[in-house]
Amino acid sequence: MPDDREQLIRNLFAAYLANDKQRVSDALADDFRFTSPFDADLDKARYFERCWRDTGWIARHEIERIVVAGDEAFVTYHCLARDGRSFRNTEFFTFAADRVRRIEVYFGATFQDGRFVPQPQ
Template identity: 40%
Template sequence: MDAIAIVKRCFQAYVDKDRAAIEAVIADDFHFTSPLDNCIDRKTYFERCWPNSETAAGFEYKNLVQDGDRVFVTYEGKGASGKRFRNTEILTVRGDRIIDVEVYFGWTIPHEAPAGGFVDK
């Protein structure tokens, strides 16, 4: 299976709330990093991140590019409440498993800043 297909299976598992499906693509030596998490292991990932599947309603891929064993994906996510957001992730795949994820949080949709403007915080 190609790396992009594996990454898509991971995201679909969130939408389907299918723990077995995501466990099938997450390696035993998996690590996850985000602005809130620093290289957490598989066990901690499932404790901290998997509960977010309860509110995941969908992902629309904006960019999905493979470079060797890494897949770069920018998506617009939709929560069960209708809240939308944009993130970028870099997922590293070894064989048929994801071994590493880096998440870069984006923004809410619609954007808080007006077109051509910014949010002053």
């Protein structure tokens, strides 16, 4: 099962990068919830309304690690934007069978041209 969940996460990142909203939706449970520093416990419909946007600004994701333990996983990735910006985030996934039930995002540092970019407080 851990290999299946790791592959599910990799497929989800690939679908997001391909701007394939349907494939992303299919990977999420009907009772999916999403939380980030800007979003509190969004349901699936609200997640797509608030968080989905064209992913053409992303050059690539570099998945640094995926750690699966039972029905949970942590993913740390480096996202590189086409304009030279980049950032690292960690996400905590919870699964329900073969779908993602919950994602909690923890934002990391932002960089531009290899230098740290302070974020407004």
